[in-house]
Amino acid sequence: WLLSAHDGNISYLFEYEPYDGGYVSFGQGGGKITVVTDDFSRFTWTFFLRTKDETSSILRNFITEIENLKDLKVKIIRCDNGGEFKNKEMHEFCTKKGIRREFSIARTSQQNGVAKRRNRTLIEATRTMLADAKLLVTFWAEALNTACYVQNRVLVNKSQNKTPYELFNSRTPAIGFLRPFGCHVMILNTLDHLEKFDAKGDEGYFVGYSMSSKAFRVFNKRTMKVECRFF
Template sequence: MDLFGQVNVLSINRNSYCLVVIDDFSRFTWVFFLFNKAGIVDQIKKKRIARQYSSVRTPQQNGVAERRNRTLQDAARTMLCDSKLLVFFWAEAINTAFYVKNRVLINKSQMKTPYEILYGHKPSVSHFRIFGCPCTLPHLESNCKFNAKADDCYFVGYVICMAYMVDNKKTKQIAESYDMLWLEENDTDARVGLY
């Protein structure tokens, strides 16, 4: 496991650190976002992990986690640049990158994805979407016949139960839902200047 941060831009949930935990056998990855370093101890206790220390300024001793950190950060940077969403979506981009990588990267020693090694079956990828793509979130009920029936949103991640996280442009909040109308074919340049 490895920690990166302090990120100079707080995430939407006001976090500035990311703890990356990797299963050595399957290479399945988990990420935990933290406001400060003090939260690490609680996360380690929840996962029942024995703490081991490496020497200061010797990233070579923790090569697997260091490489995974860099891979996740590079993927998140690319997704943020391509989507034209603001930097404070960095945690959502990293969360999306780890979610996808667990389900598509092949562990060369076993020729299976980390998800398949850990859970014993192939993961579904049919629900994958382009990070930052426009979508609409339907209202469950409307109190006026002529009010909008849906809000414009942008896809910003997955919830473990295969639901989606979207940034609602109207409410400026993150929402979770299964029910979306996807507009992936729309030009991503329409997102510039939204915030």
């Protein structure tokens, strides 16, 4: 999806692009990704789904949240002709809110160009990050989510000379806490009852940032689970 500004008034035009990532999960999600991009700022969101049937409800919730948080009106959404967009629930939701839907024609990538380019950039970054960190492909969703998080904060929009984060939030992002994806970490064990000579920490890897709090996501090699640790 896409977001654009006209005559100084920001209006939401979201461009949507689905991607089937396979069987690997991110958190409790599945192997399908929905990428949503704001046309004006190029700020991007990623959603991980078990099935495409979840797309409609996730996007309806997303639109409602964006309108409440930013006090702005979503006016247009652009996507492909997938059935997850052409359903009764989505039609009624958009009709009620006065949102116009635009559908791209099959095999005409230029009609959904921003989303497709963003999708490609994220996938290429994910592949590079996994290779550089020497992590298995099973971490692809964590890598992709991290790539999106970082690119929103460091890639500069040439026409505006600002990052997507600056354009979307009207403030400069803090980036001092950013860490290399896949770097080794020691995770302090604060959960288990430890004997005097037990190890107080577990080895792991840094795999991203929490979307809901100021915390790192780390993979614990002992428990084989991803944990959130506040910074």
